[in-house]
Amino acid sequence: MSQDYPEQVQTQQAGLSNYDSELLRRMYRMMREIREFEYTADDLSDAGEIPGPIHLYLGQEAVAVGASLALGEDDVIASTHRGHGHVLAKGADIDRMMAELVGKETGLNRGRGGSMHMVDFSLGIFGCNAIVGASVPHAAGAAFSSKMDGDDRVSVSFFGDGASNQGVVHETMNMASIWDLPVVFLCENNQYGVSTSQEDAVAGEQISERADSYDMDGKTINGQNVLEVYETIQEAVKTTRETSRPRLVECKTYRYKGHFSGEKDLLRDRPYRAEEEIEEWRRERDPIDTFRKALIKEDVFTEETLDQIDADVKARLEDAAEFALESEYPSGDRAPEYTYSEQSYPNFPAEKY
């Protein structure tokens, strides 16, 4: 295996002939958009423009893109604290996402949520969540509701290796199975829950094996290969839609940056993983670089075409940053709005004085 052409490139090359080039272009562009979004967010964070911690999705782009392209617009996703990629891939407006990160009035949540709470219910985005595992039952709840309505929507529940150890995740898998809920549990195993290696935290060889306990199909795949993710989730969604049986797909992936934006300062003198490990994932299994090489080698697109996409995406994100920075902050006294559905009672909700 040469350094220029990791094995993953060859694997992807072999699958390309099954695809329409327009879909391949969308996959590439969307992964680039997520990556550039995260670079931009990281820069804004370093520049002090982002009020809180952000959790970057760099390295995991193929999972969000492969999964989202396998979903219909009405299908539902529920996401995690590391949700920018999921939200973007499901179709959320990039300007409004960036504005939300900066805490502005024009953001998806009007500045209420920031990095960890983005939603767009019109696109089936039931939200990122700051509490590990908390959104998993929400995805199942949407599936439950869908079943009550007799429609054919499917929910995809994104969660991580860390969340796989939460009781609520296990409880939800059990309910989804006994009640035949159309939900695909999509575990993004990025190897670490903050600083804790999944090797030290997860019992058993594969997280997907836990599906057996709940009488579901379970499968572990390479989450760095966008084609493999797309094909697997497409098949999973199709079967789930037809049979209303839940299933579990574990995508092996890797986050390049720290758990959150503050980590580089907090853990500077006590790393929990080797730089070489990060480098190896970047070199051998980067979801965008390997896909790009495969596209070029198979003559699907020329290098110039892909360069043009890269430049377009970069310009798009520059616009998004400008939009976010130029938007207004909400006024502080707006804070009590929408605490309750009806707030016409006196001093309700109560003020601080």
Added chain:
Amino acid sequence: MSNQSYISTIIQSYHESLEDYDDTFIIGEDIQHALMGTTRDLVDEFGKERVWDAPISEQGFHGLAIGAAMDGKRPIIEYQINTMAYMAMDQLVNNAQKLRHMTYGQVSIPLTITVPQAGTPGGSAAQHSDNPYPSLLNLGIKTVVPSTPYDQLGLFRSAVAEDDPVMVFWPAPVIGNRAEVPDEHYTIPLGEADIKREGEDVTVVAIGETVPDVLSVAETLAPEVSIEVVDPRTLLPLDEEAILESVEKTGRAVVVDATNRTCGTAGEIASRISDKAFWYLDAPVKRVTRADVPVSYSPPEEQFVIPDEETITEAIRDVAP
């Protein structure tokens, strides 16, 4: 004396606890690498058998620590997030807190739970910006909220020695502060308030992160009103006597606390003052609290709901002679 940061007293507290009690262990998320900076060097010194990185299974590891406590251990749980108690309420409230009473004293749960970055770390949005102690106080859990490095070190020594569950909240706005701390060993018993500033005209009871704000306001207002600042330090048990004594002297009281208003800590303290010092009062007891509104991500909304110097000043002026 030496000049110590609040966080360095936390590190010292953990080291002392593991040294002083053979049956103590620490469990939490990412504590071996000291993500919060509080558990530095613990693994090197005491080994992984006493410093545990738990999976993200909060209800599970709370229950596990409680079970170990029932078997004679003295566990410490450190939270990574200030709202983690919500994940573990059943184990905390239905089990840890009730077991002694339910078993007619047959078992003790000497469990210490620590909450770094309590309150409003800034930009952390609704799910990571709470001070959940009023609900825990309501359910009977001993609670300590040290506002200075000196108080932290002295109170922690008492907290870890308690044979009941104790929650220690380390407020985000003060965790970076520094102050003089004695080199010699000392303890501060639970249930003992501290007069942070003496005054004659108005008593301000200030809790945790609000103490520095209140002291700052007291200094600013010094030419017009003499303010006495009482820091209860422990909320349960509460040093009611110190608070009442101060109010009996000044005849006026404002209670400041960075938690929700309804059924909040300030409400409880204000009620006790009204009940027991009523005939000494020259003005209604006022409260400055958080608004009953979740904390937003965007800075202007975040600031709007938490106590600030301007509002504290307004409340003091409203009761001042």
